[in-house]
Amino acid sequence: MINWIKQLSFLLHITGSRGIARRYVVVNGFDGALTMLGLIIGFHTSGETSATVAVSVCLGAAIALSVSGVSSAYLSEAAERRKALRELEKAMIVTLETSAHGRASRLVPIMIALVNGLSPLLISVLITLPLWLASQQIPLPVDPMNASIGMAFVLIFLLGTYLGKIEHGFWLWSGIRAVLIAVITSALIIALER
Incomplete structure (x- = not known):
């Protein structure tokens, strides 16, 4: 298992895909969190939705986000990796299918696609818990809708702090900035509901 992880890490390194994977975690995690936040605030302001219905709708949206994330990332990353491999083969005048670059062109799109699809799914599941x-x-001990809304804000804050850590900025400001986006989104949804 450790060798397999080292191998995947090496493939991400030689293709320069670590940054792409990090971005997908944040971007799609943020998409999942804001989508769930929007749905739950909509249910909460309507006052007529049961927890069972809310869970079904939220999980349906989470699965759609996940499938969309996996498929779109795989298709685009696979095309980019094949293009990069062909250009490298052309420059080196050799076939690289069995090399580390060849393996990377096949495995990295799968890894990126899984990151892209699983991050909104995982965040959505945590929010709807x-x-x-x-x-x-x-x-x-608290209203489940309010607990889910609170969980969404916490996860959005954590995603923001993660971005702050990546950019070596002030993590707290980055987290607050992400929460402000969630607050604006919530305010727009509530305003439209009225």
Whole structure:
């Protein structure tokens, strides 16, 4: 397992794809979080949606985001990796299918696609967890809709702080900036509901 992880890390390194994977985690995680936040605020302001219905709708949206993320990233990354491999082969006047670059052209698109698709799914599942617990009749100390909204804000803040860490900036400001985007999004949704 450790050798396999080292191999994947090496392939990401030689293709320069680590930054792409990091961006996809944040971008699609943020998309998943804002989508769930929007849905849950919409359900909450309507006042008529059960936790079971909210979970079904949120998970449906999360699966759609995930499938879209996996398929779109795989198709675009596979095309880019094949193009890069052909250009490298042309420059070196040799076939590289069995080389590390050849393996990278096949495996890196899969890895990037999984990162792209799993990040919004995982974040969406975490956000809808309080609603799922309520749908299973598990008592919570707070309203499940409010708990899910709170979870969305926490995860959005954490994604923002992660961006701050990547750019070696002030992590707290980066987290606050991400939360401000969520607050503006929430305000727009609430304004449209009225």
